[in-house]
Amino acid sequence: MAKDVAERILETPLLSSVREDKVVWEEEINGCYSVKSGYKLVMRYIIGSDKYHVVGNWNDIWKAQAPHKARHLLWRLCRGCLPTRSRLLERRVECTLNCPVYDDEIEDELHIFFRCAVAWDSWCAACLSSALHNVAYQQTNAMDRIFAVCSNESSDTVGRVVITVVS
Structure with a gap:
């Protein structure tokens, strides 16, 4: 990328509403971690095996x-x-x-x-x-x-x- 293009990008002012980054737990609507959502995530991704799934209502x-x-x-x-x-x-x-x-x-x-x-x-x-x-x-x-x-x-x-x- 050309040096002048990079300088113009860096000079672009940020919106006043932009705040500092913060950690957000995407598994919850409110962005806060809960044991329940953590458990669901583990069951869905890490274990993900039929070995641990028991069929039933x-x-x-x-x-x-x-x-x-x-x-x-x-x-x-x-x-x-x-x-x-x-x-x-x-x-x-x-x-x-x-x-x-x-x-x-x-x-x-x-x-x-x-x-x-x-x-x-x-x-x-x-x-x-x-x-x-x-x-x-x-x-x-x-x-x-x-x-x-x-x-x-x-x-x-x-x-x-x-x-x-x-x-």
Whole structure:
């Protein structure tokens, strides 16, 4: 570029409204960083692998009419984060695999929350046993069963299911 052109560019006055540069987080409308937007960015770009993506309508869990800690437990249940005996064994923790209450079944999420006699008593006490033994809710794992209930039942019923799972 010619020297005179460069000098004319540098002599161009800036607008009076131009201020000094500042750091702006483009993931938020207000330009300020939030943990939520940081988490979304990480999930979108860095991890980006199907290994970490679990298919399901997660919004149905978060919309349930129940306390946040109850919905969080349900989320952990669906993500496979609860330390059931079957999960512990997968992680090479030495333990017996069967349910400590009724030794005849393997202790996994489905057994603990739906099939165990103790769980069944809880469902009956909450007047939810007929809803959960509906043909539509006979999935082979707890996550699919939870998603089916969340998709097909009212938010009130889903809230009662969430509370019963927690208790």
